[in-house]
Amino acid sequence: MAEIKCVGVVGAGQMGSGIAQLAATNGLDVWLLDADRDALSRATGAISSSINRFVSKGHVLRLLHDPLETLEFIFIFFEVRDDAMRRLRLTSNLQDLCSADIIVEAIVESEDVKKKLFKDLDGIAKSSAILASNTSSISITRLASATKRPSQVIGMHFMNPPPIMKLVEIIRGADTSEETFVATKALAERFGKTTVCSQDYAGFIVNRILMPMINEAFHTLYTGVATKEDIDSGMKHGTNQPMGPLELADLIGLDVCLSVMKVLHEGLGDSKYAPCPLLVQYVDAGRLGRKRGIGVYDYRKATQKPITPSPRL
Numbered sequence: 001m002a003e004i005k006c007v008g009v010v011g012a013g014q015m016g017s018g019i020a021q022l023a024a025t026n027g028l029d030v031w032l033l034d035a036d037r038d039a040l041s042r043a044t045g046a047i048s049s050s051i052n053r054f055v056s057k058g059h060v061l062r063l064l065h066d067p068l069e070t071l072e073f074i075f076i077f078f079e080v081r082d083d084a085m086r087r088l089r090l091t092s093n094l095q096d097l098c099s100a101d102i103i104v105e106a107i108v109e110s111e112d113v114k115k116k117l118f119k120d121l122d123g124i125a126k127s128s129a130i131l132a133s134n135t136s137s138i139s140i141t142r143l144a145s146a147t148k149r150p151s152q153v154i155g156m157h158f159m160n161p162p163p164i165m166k167l168v169e170i171i172r173g174a175d176t177s178e179e180t181f182v183a184t185k186a187l188a189e190r191f192g193k194t195t196v197c198s199q200d201y202a203g204f205i206v207n208r209i210l211m212p213m214i215n216e217a218f219h220t221l222y223t224g225v226a227t228k229e230d231i232d233s234g235m236k237h238g239t240n241q242p243m244g245p246l247e248l249a250d251l252i253g254l255d256v257c258l259s260v261m262k263v264l265h266e267g268l269g270d271s272k273y274a275p276c277p278l279l280v281q282y283v284d285a286g287r288l289g290r291k292r293g294i295g296v297y298d299y300r301k302a303t304q305k306p307i308t309p310s311p312r313l
């Protein structure tokens, strides 16, 4: 398998832009693709300001393994940021990803849409390229079946936000080769990540455990056990989590949470995974979380017209 020098990332949303940032700041050339041109320009802004924050906090300096004086620090600050931004190229044309050694897909969590993309990627990617999915829950084996290279298809599940969270969960499909696994693990480690390996069953490791907890938090709210603030505060302070499950759901995206619950419900065939009706209703209402400005909580500026939530909520 060829050395990884160029990474393609499909989907420039919150996950794809973070994955592209990781690749660019770790010295790889990156093609970032999105069907939506606005998403690409939002991603460039988000990546640039995230690198600024990282560098100013000294995170990137850790990569340089060198104690620095202030002037050197400032010089390298600009070097690292400019080098990463130079390595990042944006496109809406799939053909541009033909030079990538690995393509990481981070588009909408829909099996049909992802399968179509994998089929198209299989047609344009070089024969040695790995096709990886950042899916939260969809079967890697089924995505691989849309291609003629199932041994080179793998799950590379970054956590949100990718530049900060330590874990990458690697999922082996039924036909994923050892060579593909080793190369993908090595790439995650190059990004400074800890890896775990999961077999290909619905939800893998992290979401199999995390999403039912989030779903249960929605049930707790839905049945009036407590307010959203008390549910989050209870779990935050009572179980030492950095944020409560409802806040976390808003960060992840309620649409993503709902999709994962549906996959768990269908894939594991147990009614305990049925999505909470309140979660379904929020998604139906377009309350998708932070990315939409409103989810369980309202993140919009006070100047905007406030919504009147139902008394129960």
Ligand SMILES: NC(=O)c1ccc[n+]([C@@H]2O[C@H](COP(=O)([O-])OP(=O)(O)OC[C@H]3O[C@@H](n4cnc5c(N)ncnc54)[C@H](O)[C@@H]3O)[C@@H](O)[C@H]2O)c1
Binding pocket: 010, 011, 012, 013, 014, 015, 016, 033, 034, 035, 036, 039, 105, 106, 107, 108, 109, 110, 113, 117, 134, 135, 136, 137, 157, 158, 159, 160, 251, 252, 253, 256, 291
């Ligand atoms: N949000 C999270 O916390 C999280 C964590 C881990 C994994 N994931 C997974 O990562 C993936 C992306 O999630 P996200 O939160 O970044 O979503 P997002 O909605 O922020 O971004 C998705 C992007 O994909 C683009 N897109 C959709 N279909 C496309 C297509 N066919 N071709 C090109 N671009 C397309 C959209 O325009 C959008 O910009 C999903 O599979 C999700 O399950 C999400």
